[in-house]
Amino acid sequence: MTATYASRPEDSRGRLFPESYSTFRSPFQRDRDRIIHASAFRRLKHKTQVFIEHEGDYFRTRLTHSIEVAQVARTIAGVLGLNSDLTEAVALAHDLGHPPFGHTGEEALSALMAPYGGFDHNAQAIRIVTSLERHYAEFDGLNLTWETLEGIAKHNGPVEGKVPYALAEYVARHDLELSTHASAEAQVAALADDIAYNNHDLHDGLRAELFSTDELAELPLLDQCFARVDELYPGLNYYRRRHEALRRFFGLLVEDVIAEAQAALAEVAPRSADDVRRAGRPVVRFSPDVWQKLKVIREFLFHRMYRAPDVVQMRAKVTQVVEELFPLFMERTDLLPKQWRKDVEEAQGETELARIVLDYIAGMTDRFAIQSHERLVGGDLAKEI
Structure with missing residues (x-):
């Protein structure tokens, strides 16, 4: 049953370039389909979360992560009576703006772009879906x-302070009302992202042997999950035991978000999607207790996984890849692919040129960035990664 506060496709505020209504897909279904067929979405299969793409076939990539987020988001949206198609579209698109090498690549590009307006992956996602995907006859994006x-722009909350240039450029043409919260559907996508990465980073860290199952069993929330598994299945095989515990951890987070959202929505009592936007607070979130315990888990992961010696060593190497490609393309624009050179010819000033180079590098996959560095810069760095 659709809730009164759900986003309704028939009430959509439309598209920047008007299009005829599909006879067999709602506008939000059409959005989801376009995202799935986008070049940027396909490239996510060779972009990393934490580990470099070629380090192991079982580690999550941005693509598998996005699929997991979409699955969680649709589940929560269905329980809350929201529009599952819009929720899924936002979930599938939320990581499109990430550059190669995960957050390491983002940090490197942010530093390089500091003189030219900075870099933000959410804003870059907007740039991709509104400009850089150039396949349709009647419009860019x-x-x-x-x-x-x-x-996509506001799933993490209102955009406050200085608006990233890539986002500001678009909202000057198409106001996305950055000062308000997003729809309940977008809020669900944001929490589904948190649930997915909290769960799969634990999986990936275990597989990489950065910490042990016994260490996880001592963390808040996880302790009760392991205890329940041990109660139900005493003497269970090592791998099955941890999988069963992480299953329960995953379910615990989903159930917490649903219960907290139901309580918040009952309190706010929104009668429309716009009421959710104007509520002045998120209506989809973790309970305070679970949120505090998740902070402990995230702190554990930060020190034991994101800052593990092997990971830090690899971070330094891939940072060097980005730091050496950027000035090279700034100096030698002839090295850019032919279809990018027209934009270079029309660029006015160094800032516009830097943003073109950023768009090109940010769109690279991990392995293409490494291959490009090996081909254009040389040296033994590619062999060390």
């Missing part, structure tokens, strides 16, 4: 609905 664009 995917021409997504206002609601999907709003969700």
Whole structure:
């Protein structure tokens, strides 16, 4: 049953470039389909979360992560009576703006772009779906609905302070009302992201042997999950035991978000999607107790996984890849692919040129960035990665 506060496709604020209504897909379904067929979405299969793409076939990539987020998001949206298609579209698009090498690549590009307006992966996602995907005859980008664009831009909350240039450039043409919260559907996508990465980073860290199952069993929330598994299945095989415990951890987070959202929505009592935006607070979130315990888990992961010696060593190497490619392309624009050179010819000033180079590098996959560095810069760095 659809809730009164759900986003309704028939009430969509439309697209920047008007299009005829599909006879067999709602506007939000159409958005989801365009995202799935986008070049940037396909490239996610060779972009990393924490580990470099070629380090192991079982580690999550941005693509598998996005699929997991979409699955969780649809589940929560269905329980809350929200529009599952819009929720899924935002979930599938939320990582499109990430550059190669995960957050390490983002930090490197942020530093390089500091003189030119900075870099933000959410803003870059907007740039991709509104400009850089150039396949359609009548417009640049995917021409997504206002609601999907709003969700991509604001799923983590209102955009306050200085607006990243890539986002500011678009909202000057198409106001996404950055000062308000996003729809409940976009908020669900944001929490599904948190649930997915909290769960799979534990999986990946175990597989990389950065910490042990026994260490996880002592962490808050996880302790009760392991205890329940041991009660139900005494003497269970090592791998099955940890999988069963992490299953329960995953379910615990989903159930907490659903219960907290139901309570918040009952309290706010929104009668429309716009009431959710104007509520002045998120209506989809973790309970305070679970949120505090998740902070302990995230702190554990930060020290034992994100800052593990092997990971830090690799971070330094891939940072060097980005730091050496950027000035090279700034100096030698002839090294850019032919289809990018037209933009270079039209660029006015160093800042516009830097943003073109940023768009090109940010769109690279891990392995293409490494291959490009080996081909254009040389040296033994690629062999060490």
